[in-house]
Amino acid sequence: MSSAEISVFARPNDRLRRRKLVGRGVELIAWFAAAMGVAVLGVLVGYVAERGASQLSLDLFIKSQAAAFSVTSASQGLANAFVGSLVLIGIATAMAVPVGILIAIYVSEFAPRSVKPVVNLVLDLVAGIPAIVVSIFIYGLIEVGHGQTGLAVSYAVAVIMLPFVARSTIEILALVPNSLREAALGLGAPRWRTTLGVVLPQTLGGILTGTVLAVARVSGETAPPLVLSYVVSQGVAWNPVHALQTVPLAIYELGESGTPSDTALAWAGAFVLIMFILVVSLSARWFAARSRRKLGGSR
């Protein structure tokens, strides 16, 4: 009632001023939110850089963690974790990428119109399954009664990677101009040669950046090694049949332990991990933007 009175009797200038004020207020909040987001990132990376960078040394990369529960010697390096992560993520990538590309080829080149959304939905569902659930699934699939193995981590990570690789490949395949396919088919090339020989080579750069982004995404996954590759002996080991230490799990354990030397080592591991992820994902994004411009340049 009273608001109706105000709107009738208030001078138009007052109302305009109020509307502008509300607008300003909301804009201020949006600025503040953006500043918050950037500040949180700054604080996180800042802490990790400040505490982690000072711990960097050659020892970090060539010495391994001390045996678990050792009271006599503190850990000096994470060589075992770096090697383990490298091996296990490498195997996972080798498994996830070909399957992901095949799924993308099916969706963009072969699937009937009615099937496409179904495959996309399945990819979304797989991407939405929590890493911890994937981990206990793999545990139930291959580890029950057999003990811990690094390969199980690779399987779990491959499952987590798969939808990322498939989706980014689908996106990049969609950018290949149809005229290219029509030209190849028109010259009499069979469909499979058109796909593998003409379309796919156009997208190699995009697939590579998609893969690299997926690797960056999963290199910090902690649930799979926590459930599947929990390590007692800590030397450098390469054989993925045995349980291997990984960088994220090392950070997790060292962080829980709480002794100053362990905490320092965890900062160092976190610093290396974050730097790896940042450098890799930012450069991949840059490449992606470039190759997209090249592919979509005619439009």
Next chain:
Amino acid sequence: MSALDTTEPTRRSLSGRRVYFGDTLLQVVAGGAALAAAVLVGLIAYKLVQGAHLAISTFGLGFLTHNIWDPVHAHFAAGAFLYGTVITSVGALVLAVPLALGIALFLSELAPGWLRGPVSALVETLAAIPSVVIGFWGIVVLLPLMANHIEPALHSALGWIPIFGAPSTSGAGYFPAIIVLTIMITPIIASLSRELFLGVPRELKEAALGLGTTRWEMVRGVVLPYARGGVTAAVILGLGRALGEAIAVSQVIGATPYITKNLFSQGTTMGSKIAVQFLNATPPLEPSALIYLGLILLVFSLIVNLLAQLVVRRASRRLRG
């Protein structure tokens, strides 16, 4: 492969196009890969049901409502973990949604051109930081801050609201878990919403501004309604991410499962319980009960993703008219 180059067309399709063996092969292999992804979802569900079977048959649906986790007497129920999962996820949404929408509005409507690219990249970067690092930062930096400053301050200022009860001594509890989850899901919701806001047709925005609206009135009247479906889906996806997060939450939430209104109390979520307990479980019933928790999480994640799809499809149908 080159041996196949000279393969004669083996048959003709109905339309008269020649069909090569290589075509069929590639279609079958690629289709098989897609089918495998679908089978994978089914297999995960099957394996979890199988693993949880013992717990399901022992505790039934009462598993969801009771609150006990007693390995000695082999009696397990998920009540407190379910409560913790819901409280932390909803709490994170309450903080993250306004923050994320603010960031998205800033990036799509307000930011000067030179600021958009860098800030977008920074927000995406925040999404790439592994949860274990956020959790570790939480242990070392956030928890002491909580215990010594933030929680006592909130308690003395707003203590009459039950959620700001007695501060925890270690700092670990629901509240830092909510903060950590907020840090994780804000960038996801923000970058999805930003793309949706940018997708609002320019003519609509200009029409509103041309009618004399302020920028905020244009956003409220045009941008938000237009993007509503997609933003809802983005929020649901953020919720899904928060529900399933195990590692970072387990690092900062403590270990004791209390069902309490006090956000400063320690707690546990389903994901963090699995993460902490899975390798220490006493067979046969406890591992099965943990897999039961995993099954509940799986069901949550499937529902959340299907819901998001539904919302998006509905909205796009509405927009197409």
